[in-house]
Amino acid sequence: MAITIKPVIEASYLSGLNEMQKKAVTHTEGPSIVVAGAGSGKTKVLTARIAHLLKQNKAAADEILALTFTNKAAAEMRDRITQVVGNGTKAIWLGTFHSVFMKLLRYEANSLGYPSNFSIYDTDDSKSLIKQIIKGIDLDEKVYKPSVILARISHAKNRLIGPKEYAADPTYQKEDAYMRMARFSEIFIKYTHYCLQAGAMDFDDLLVQTHKLLYDYPALSEKYQQQFRYIFIDEFQDTNLVQYRIAKKLAAYHQNICVVGDDAQSIYAFRGADIQNILHFTHDYPDHQMIKLEQNYRSTQHIVDAANRIISYNERQLKKKVWTSNPMGAPIQVLRTLSDMEESRLIADNILAEKLNHQLLYRDFAILYRTNNQSRNFEEALRKKNIPYRIIGGLSFYQRKEIKDLLAYLRLVVNHNDTEAFRRIINFPRRGIGTTTINKIFSISAEKMVPLWTVLGNASDFLSGTTAAAVARFVTLIHTATLKLEKENAYAIADYMAKASGLLKELHEDKTVEGLTRYEHIQELLNSIKQFVDHSDHHDPSLGSFLQEVSLITSEDKETTKEDSITLMTIHAAKGLEFKCVYLVGMEEELFPSSMMLGSKADLEEERRLFYVAVTRAQLKLTLSYALSRYRFGKLANVQPSRFLKEMGWDNTATKAIAKSIATDSSRTGKPMATQKQSNKARTIGPILAPATLRIRSSTDATAIQVGHTVQHLHFGVGKVLQLVESSAMRKAVILFHKFGEKTLLLNYAKLEILPST
DNA sequence: GGGGACGGCCTTTTT
DNA sequence: GGCCGTCCCC
Numbered sequence: 001m002a003i004t005i006k007p008v009i010e011a012s013y014l015s016g017l018n019e020m021q022k023k024a025v026t027h028t029e030g031p032s033i034v035v036a037g038a039g040s041g042k043t044k045v046l047t048a049r050i051a052h053l054l055k056q057n058k059a060a061a062d063e064i065l066a067l068t069f070t071n072k073a074a075a076e077m078r079d080r081i082t083q084v085v086g087n088g089t090k091a092i093w094l095g096t097f098h099s100v101f102m103k104l105l106r107y108e109a110n111s112l113g114y115p116s117n118f119s120i121y122d123t124d125d126s127k128s129l130i131k132q133i134i135k136g137i138d139l140d141e142k143v144y145k146p147s148v149i150l151a152r153i154s155h156a157k158n159r160l161i162g163p164k165e166y167a168a169d170p171t172y173q174k175e176d177a178y179m180r181m182a183r184f185s186e187i188f189i190k191y192t193h194y195c196l197q198a199g200a201m202d203f204d205d206l207l208v209q210t211h212k213l214l215y216d217y218p219a220l221s222e223k224y225q226q227q228f229r230y231i232f233i234d235e236f237q238d239t240n241l242v243q244y245r246i247a248k249k250l251a252a253y254h255q256n257i258c259v260v261g262d263d264a265q266s267i268y269a270f271r272g273a274d275i276q277n278i279l280h281f282t283h284d285y286p287d288h289q290m291i292k293l294e295q296n297y298r299s300t301q302h303i304v305d306a307a308n309r310i311i312s313y314n315e316r317q318l319k320k321k322v323w324t325s326n327p328m329g330a331p332i333q334v335l336r337t338l339s340d341m342e343e344s345r346l347i348a349d350n351i352l353a354e355k356l357n358h359q360l361l362y363r364d365f366a367i368l369y370r371t372n373n374q375s376r377n378f379e380e381a382l383r384k385k386n387i388p389y390r391i392i393g394g395l396s397f398y399q400r401k402e403i404k405d406l407l408a409y410l411r412l413v414v415n416h417n418d419t420e421a422f423r424r425i426i427n428f429p430r431r432g433i434g435t436t437t438i439n440k441i442f443s444i445s446a447e448k449m450v451p452l453w454t455v456l457g458n459a460s461d462f463l464s465g466t467t468a469a470a471v472a473r474f475v476t477l478i479h480t481a482t483l484k485l486e487k488e489n490a491y492a493i494a495d496y497m498a499k500a501s502g503l504l505k506e507l508h509e510d511k512t513v514e515g516l517t518r519y520e521h522i523q524e525l526l527n528s529i530k531q532f533v534d535h536s537d538h539h540d541p542s543l544g545s546f547l548q549e550v551s552l553i554t555s556e557d558k559e560t561t562k563e564d565s566i567t568l569m570t571i572h573a574a575k576g577l578e579f580k581c582v583y584l585v586g587m588e589e590e591l592f593p594s595s596m597m598l599g600s601k602a603d604l605e606e607e608r609r610l611f612y613v614a615v616t617r618a619q620l621k622l623t624l625s626y627a628l629s630r631y632r633f634g635k636l637a638n639v640q641p642s643r644f645l646k647e648m649g650w651d652n653t654a655t656k657a658i659a660k661s662i663a664t665d666s667s668r669t670g671k672p673m674a675t676q677k678q679s680n681k682a683r684t685i686g687p688i689l690a691p692a693t694l695r696i697r698s699s700t701d702a703t704a705i706q707v708g709h710t711v712q713h714l715h716f717g718v719g720k721v722l723q724l725v726e727s728s729a730m731r732k733a734v735i736l737f738h739k740f741g742e743k744t745l746l747l748n749y750a751k752l753e754i755l756p757s758t
Numbered sequence: 759g760g761g762g763a764c765g766g767c768c769t770t771t772t773t
Numbered sequence: 774g775g776c777c778g779t780c781c782c783c
Contacts, residue, residue, distance in 0.1 A: 070772090096773065097773075099773090123772090123773095142767095204773090270770080270772085271772065271773075371769065371770055371771075372769090372770085393771095393772090427759095430759095433759095434759045434760080436759080570770090570772095571771080572771045572772065573771090573772085594770055594771080595770090596769090596770055596771095606771095631774075632774095633768070633774075634774040634775080
């Protein structure tokens with residue numbers, strides 16, 4: 001037997017880590033909490049840690065459970081682990097809380113009274129069901145708003161309060177009465193009942209039912225406790241009570257639980273996230289190890305400073321000092337425009353100029369906003385200037401009507417009692433089954449406590465000849481496809497259903513552009529089902545499995561284009577990402593902070609953390625913008641600049657902290673005093689009004705530069721002007737830099753100084 | 759039961 | 774400005 005000699009050389013995944021990071025990676029045993037500031041290499045640590053476990057044979061892949069919040073984060077992590085350890089990472093239980101526990105529930109749902117092919121209700125399904133319940137008990141939809149009801153139900157569930165506990169709690173009852181929703185708990189009870197009867201779980205159920213499984217079935221929880229030797233939770237500050245309790249239960253045996261998070265980046269309180277979980281963790285695991293990662297590797301000094309200044313306004317926070325040894329970098333820029341339309345045009349121009357001047361790619365840019373509907377103006381402006389872009393979020397492929405329609409057919413094939421799928425497609429395409437009939441079906445189902453499919457099977461008992469026949473045809477349609485489940489794959493059934501349901505025909509007959517696109521979308525969905533079937537070496541290729549997986553796919557996951565393009569998204573969606581240049585737009589009161597969040601201090605602090613997240617996405621340059629007027633409800637309204645701008649250090653009249661850093665910055669470049677003064681003044685005025693003068697900075701009059709001049713550029717250093725190009729009001733210059741070679745720069749934007757030619 | 763016209767309402771963020 | 778729901782008439 002050869003003696004294994006411990007390698008002296010450090011493992012590759014450890015090199016390039018700082019001492020704290022290394023500690024976080026190699027301290028694998030026992031509970032630990034890593035408080036990781038923005039840009040401190042959190043993902044790197046997490047992936048290195050998992051790689052470390054695998055390489056050191058401390059655990060097999062399927063003994064590791066790693067939970068994230070987005071599919072994107074999960075995919076990236078898997079990718080990076082694979083890069084270090086090679087193949088064999090597929091067995092790691094790595095995914096979002098929802099997707100991992102959905103898989104677990106697929107095996108165990110029967111114990112809970114659900115079919116293993118349970119449907120998953122998305123927000124629309126849930127709302128639709130709630131709406132029916134409200135109608136059914138004769139309440140006013142305007143008082144009992146389905147979206148508000150659902151939010152309240154969700155909130156209760158995430159705090160592990162079921163409908164019965166809720167109804168029995170006088171505090172909640174009082175609250176409801178105060179909110180003029182005295183009969184809320186009645187809706188909650190019915191909602192829960194109907195979901196169960198339909199064999200459907202909503203998003204929250206995926207967690208709540210898992211929780212129930214683990215806490216009520218000891219034998220089962222023991223099995224999983226033994227299995228998961230090492231447990232990781234990413235973005236721990238965003239966990240809610242159920243999630244925390246699930247993780248705690250699973251970690252009970254091995255106790256190797258490692259959570260990574262940053263309280264300053266907690267932005268999901270609205271869906272039940274509780275920063276207190278960080279405190280709970282330290283309390284529940286008194287022998288935990290705490291590691292703080294405070295060095296920011298991502299951003300320039302200016303950006304880190306601004307971020308620290310912002311977060312200091314929050315009272316609730318863990319002590320942490322984020323610092324960086326990166327250069328000062330470009331000053332933070334604030335742009336003001338007259339209107340929201342102008343804002344988007346200006347930023348489109350600005351991006352083009354920056355891209356050219358700093359030789360960047362489109363993918364180095366991101367435009368971030370508070371609300372999805374702000375993307376509209378930017379899409380238009382970018383399209384007009386032929387700037388490629390992609391939007392993350394908004395209406396995703398899987399939220400399109402035609403897609404949801406076909407999926408609803410398939411859901412019904414797999415789960416006959418899925419009432420929301422049924423409601424969606426029973427009369428689309430038209431088959432003469434109207435509201436009267438549908439109501440009749442549902443009220444019989446409710447009265448006799450009989451599931452949907454049973455009622456449908458006895459349609460002739462309570463419906464007249466033609467209608468009963470129509471229902472019978474529908475039942476046959478679904479049933480025929482169900483018979484294929486055993487022998488045929490998901491694609492074959494979907495393809496059959498698209499045709500047999502008449503959906504394809506209906507869309508095909510619509511010769512409008514939209515109709516054509518919808519038709520193509522269906523084809524695209526069929527293609528993706530085919531792919532799912534073809535690449536099923538590591539998953540169950542059944543239709544049921546496909547449907548469940550698809551229900552958890554959100555917009556951001558579908559990246560069709562690899563083309564170089566700028567990214568547009570909400571700040572929420574941007575969490576965990578980084579871009580060289582970030583444009584944070586719509587910095588206005590009532591928009592950001594949102595008017596909905598001005599009510600309480602806690603809410604405002606969450607908005608501020610959101611602002612913190614946005615600012616810390618930027619690596620090199622951050623630009624903020626606000627407009628003086630904006631269209632709201634179809635009307636042009638005057639708006640005020642966001643309070644966050646001031647908190648960041650920006651001042652409209654007497655520029656303070658930021659102006660100071662700008663002064664330092666320009667003095668470094670060794671500009672002559674006159675220029676420095678001028679640029680300082682330009683910034684003291686701050687944002688500039690008229691579009692013509694809206695430029696980043698021009699230390700020299702653009703018209704002064706001539707061929708043959710020797711010039712100095714902030715980044716590229718000294719060079720010689722070879723050529724001037726006039727094109728559509730933009731003056732460009734081709735300059736040969738000593739160190740960087742030939743570059744084409746826009747004179748309106750380039751920070752050029754003419755040097756005396758000697 | 760279906761389709762068209764009108765009026766009200768809204769806008770937060772996501773798995 | 775746009776979506777959704779309701780009302781009214783065929």
